[in-house]
Amino acid sequence: MIGPLLWRVRGLDRVTGSGSLRVNVCVRRATDDGRFHLDVVDLFSARARQLFLKAAVMELGTDEERLRRDLGRVLLACEDRVLDLQAQARTPIPTTPEMPPAEEQDALALLRDPQLLERTGTHVAAPGRAGGVDNHR
DSSP states (O other): BBBEEEEEEGGGGGGGGOOOOEEEEEEETTTTOOOEEEEEEEOOOHHHHHHHHHHHHHHHHHHHHHHHHEEEEHHHHHHEEEHHHHHHHHHHSSSSSOOOOOHHHHHHHHHHHHTTHHHHHHHHHEEEEETTOOOOO
C-alpha cells in the first residue's frame, strides 16, 4: 500500500533479462470502492508507464502526479525484487542434504562396526519383520 492506493504486481518471477520489466500491475483504492486499473506493463518503458498512468488516472480519478511518484516507487521495488530472485536462481542448491555432526558420527560408527552384518541379520530375522521367522501371526 502506498498512500490511499493498493498496488499488486505479478510476474516478477518470469522476468529474465535486464532490459525489460514486463509485469502485471494492478492499482486500486484502499477504500475498496470497486474502482481499479489492471494492465500488463513494461515498467522500464517510459511510454508504457505513461499509458498506464493515463488509464489509471481515468479509472481511479486520482491525482496524476501522485500516481506517477507511486508508480516510480513500485518500479524500484520491483527491480530490487527481480535482482533478488535472479541471485537466488544463481545460487546452487546443495544436492546432498546436510547431516548434523552428531548424527554423522553415529552413522559412521555404525558403518565401522565389525558386527554390522550380524546386527542387521538379527533385526531382519526378528518377529514381525519382513523375512522374519515368526511373520505369520
